[in-house]
Amino acid sequence: xxxxxxxxxxxxxxxxxxxxxxxxxxxxxxxxxxxxxxxxxxxxxxxxxxxxxxxxxxxxxxxxxxxxxxxxxxxxxxxxxxxxxxxxxxxxxxxxxxxxxxxxxxxxxxxxxxxxxxxxxxxxxxxxxxxxxxxxxxxxxxxxxxxxxxxxxxxxxxxxxxxxxxxxxxxxxxxxxxxxxxxxxxxxxxxxxxxxxxxxxxxxxxxxxxxxxxxxxxxxxx
Amino acid sequence: xxxxxxxxxxxxxxxxxxxxxxxxxxxxxxxxxxxxxxxxxxxxxxxxxxxxxxxxxxxxxxxxxxxxxxxxxxxxxxxxxxxxxxxxxxxxxxxxxxxxxxxxxxxxxxxxxxxxxxxxxxxxxxxxxxxxxxxxxxxxxxxxxxxxxxxxxxxxxxxxxxxxxxxxxxxxxxxxxxxxxxxxxxxxxxxxxxxxxxxxxxxxxxxxxxxxxxxxxxxxxx
DNA sequence: TTAATCGTTCTGCTTGACAGAACAGTTATT
DNA sequence: AATAACTGTTCTGTCAAGCAGAACGATTAA
Numbered sequence: 001x002x003x004x005x006x007x008x009x010x011x012x013x014x015x016x017x018x019x020x021x022x023x024x025x026x027x028x029x030x031x032x033x034x035x036x037x038x039x040x041x042x043x044x045x046x047x048x049x050x051x052x053x054x055x056x057x058x059x060x061x062x063x064x065x066x067x068x069x070x071x072x073x074x075x076x077x078x079x080x081x082x083x084x085x086x087x088x089x090x091x092x093x094x095x096x097x098x099x100x101x102x103x104x105x106x107x108x109x110x111x112x113x114x115x116x117x118x119x120x121x122x123x124x125x126x127x128x129x130x131x132x133x134x135x136x137x138x139x140x141x142x143x144x145x146x147x148x149x150x151x152x153x154x155x156x157x158x159x160x161x162x163x164x165x166x167x168x169x170x171x172x173x174x175x176x177x178x179x180x181x182x183x184x185x186x187x188x189x190x191x192x193x194x195x196x197x198x199x200x201x202x203x204x205x206x207x208x209x210x211x212x213x214x215x216x217x218x219x220x221x222x
Numbered sequence: 223x224x225x226x227x228x229x230x231x232x233x234x235x236x237x238x239x240x241x242x243x244x245x246x247x248x249x250x251x252x253x254x255x256x257x258x259x260x261x262x263x264x265x266x267x268x269x270x271x272x273x274x275x276x277x278x279x280x281x282x283x284x285x286x287x288x289x290x291x292x293x294x295x296x297x298x299x300x301x302x303x304x305x306x307x308x309x310x311x312x313x314x315x316x317x318x319x320x321x322x323x324x325x326x327x328x329x330x331x332x333x334x335x336x337x338x339x340x341x342x343x344x345x346x347x348x349x350x351x352x353x354x355x356x357x358x359x360x361x362x363x364x365x366x367x368x369x370x371x372x373x374x375x376x377x378x379x380x381x382x383x384x385x386x387x388x389x390x391x392x393x394x395x396x397x398x399x400x401x402x403x404x405x406x407x408x409x410x411x412x413x414x415x416x417x418x419x420x421x422x423x424x425x426x427x428x429x430x431x432x433x434x435x436x437x438x439x440x441x442x443x444x
Numbered sequence: 445t446t447a448a449t450c451g452t453t454c455t456g457c458t459t460g461a462c463a464g465a466a467c468a469g470t471t472a473t474t
Numbered sequence: 475a476a477t478a479a480c481t482g483t484t485c486t487g488t489c490a491a492g493c494a495g496a497a498c499g500a501t502t503a504a
Contacts, residue, residue, distance in 0.1 A: 004453095006492070008230035008461070009270035016294055017274070024301050028482060038463060043483070048231035052239070056329070061482070065298040067334045071352030072238055073295025076287040079246055107278070112289045118306075130293030226484095229460070230492070250451060260494060265452070283451075 011037060012045045016054065016065075021128065025062040077114060080105050081181075081189060081220065089192070089216045090117040096212045099196035100125040103181075104140040105189070106148055107132070111141050114190065125174050125195045139166035139178035140193040147180040147188045163210060168198050175201035179213045181220050192217050233259060234267045238276065238287075243350065247284040302327050302336060303403075303411060303442065311414070311438045312339040318434045321418035322347040325403075326362040327411070328370055329354070333363050336412065347396055347417045361388035361400035362415040369402040369410045385432055390420050397423035401435045403442050414439050 018026060018034040026034075031042045046063060049055045053068030077083065086103050093101035094117045102116040111134075116127040135141040142164040146155035158164045163179045176195035183189055194209050201209075240248060240256040248256075253264045268285060271277045275290030299305065308325050315323035316339045324338040333356075338349040357363040364386040368377035380386045385401045398417035404410055416431050423431075 004266045005269040005273060006230050006234065006266050008228050008492085009234040009267060010273070012228065012231040012234070013270065013274040013276065017290075019294060019297055021297065021300075024297055029480080039482075040464080040484085041462065044226045044228050044461075045231060047227040048235065051227060051232070052235040054235065064301060065294060067298060067329050067352065067354065068239075069291070070295035070298035071354075072241060072287060073292035074351055075241055075243070075246055076289060076292035079286060107289050130289065130296050132289065132293075251449080261451075262453080262495080263493065266492075 008045070011035070011041065012049060015042060015045050016049070016069075019065055025058065025064045027062055031063070080114060083115065085220065086115045087117070089220060090115055093117070093192070093194055093212060093216055094119060097194050097196075097209050099194045099200070099209070100127055102127050102140070102193045102195065104133075104144060104178075104191045104193060106135070106144045109135055111135055111138075111144050111191075119196060121196070123197055125176075125197070127195070133170070137166075137170040139164040139169070139176040139195075140191040141170075142166070143178045143180050143191040143193075144188070147182065163213070165201075165206060167201065173198055177201070177206060177209050177213060179210070179217045181217050183221065189221075192220075230267070233257070233263065234271060237264060237267050238271065238291075241287055247280065247282075247286045249284055253285070299336060305337065307442065308337045309339070311442055312337055315339070315414070315416055315434060315438055316341060319416050319418075319431050321416045321422070321431070322349055324349050324362070324415045324417065326355075326366060326400075326413045326415060328357070328366045331357055333357055333360075333366050333413075341418060343418075345419050347398075347419070349417070355392070359388075359392040361386040361391070361398040361417075362413040363392075364388070365400045365402050365413040365415075366410070369404065369413075385435070387423075387428060389423065395420055399423070399428060399431050399435060401432070401439045403439050411442075414442075 014035050015031055015037070018031050028039055028042060031037070032039050035042065046055060050057060050066070053066045055063045056066045057063055090101040090103060098119060098121060100116065100119040103114050104111045105114050110132045113127055113129055113131045113133070116129055118124055118126055133141060135145050142155060142158050145151060146158035146164070151159065163177065166176045168175065174195055175198040176193050178191045178193040180191055181189045192213055194213060236257050237253055237259070240253050250261055250264060253259070254261050257264065268277060272279060272288070275288045277285045278288045279285055303325070312323040312325060320341060320343060322338065322341040325336050326333045327336050332354045335349055335351055335353045335355070338351055340346060340348055355363060357367050364377060364380055367373060368380035368386070373381065385399060387399050389397045396417055397420040398415050400413045400415035402410055403412050403414055414435055416435060
């Protein structure tokens, strides 16, 4: 079998996936409801996850995600541009544009928000780290598609311009501008983006944002 | 059995634990060497891990950690003080002291380095995020112990002083000063610390570092 | 050519995990 | 107070799922 898996592991990972942004602590019964697995089964799975430091059991009987999961997870980002390099760039972009600045990388047919610095405006595009978004929609997605391997014909324009602008493409209220970050070897590393309320992205605002983006993207590579 | 586990899950997690700070991409054979498991077994385990987005298989046949592992891992930190709050504080501390600044939380009988901003000096204490260190040794450890639940009698002095200083306690070359970060309810959230080469921590330097630490710790809670 | 890798496929045997009931403890409802 | 509806946990017989190990072809090195 080419797609061979281990059911017990699948189950254990589905237990972990029961956590989400809003629910950081879950009870055994809650796991059972979300996964559809039996409590006795989950208890054993959690036993292994706990032993590995992937979850911790609080004194209130609620399970939370553990430190070892996080430590391993933080290794993921290290393959790309490190935090020390990208974060100052995003902060500069946020200060220059007053909008939310972010850095995306490609993951198969999706894009992942690896770093972000949210705008400080009351009406802001609030991005979540690790969010998985489609490649086809949104400025950063289309940039990753256009400058990645096997770019579709439809992305010819993005390649030519060297940037992408999205006005309410993925979410109707949100506009975004994105430019690629390219290696010395021409390898695509990711996409820088600035995003905010669509009505704030006038033609002239887009121009200045784009200038800042281009400059910062250059500063990332060489 | 009170400590019931699932072997397949234990194995899968031991496969993940084969990754470390230096080796972010591993081959199947390398997994086999490190875990002692058979290649056929590992292949199936990786199948499940890959399906869940916990690992990704590169075109070179090497496995790396996946984005979903990272996304879940980042939820771990959210239970504590979020990055947006702690990081600026650490940066200020680093700028004020020119030493490495860090934020620790307790995890059972250990402490975890949740956030850190490394010093920019050539001879610096280079901390790794997620590092698990003992509670008994080191300034931050003793602070977490003293202000946590069930503090031992030996930590009376730390409680009284409101800080801990370690001169070569855990590592002979490293000195550190740490203060607790306490909730509005008096709940211990973590420990702020500044650390560096032991010879730089003169009595007068300790005093000024301590002032900065106290001030920033206060700014964290309100 | 030989030898030592690599990743992948296949199979019989056995062990380990599952379902489900039953348990005691706690909280909510009446 | 008494019921009901929840918790989390323990136990066990049955069954299949995962393991060990060999065998495979494809690379790469000597």
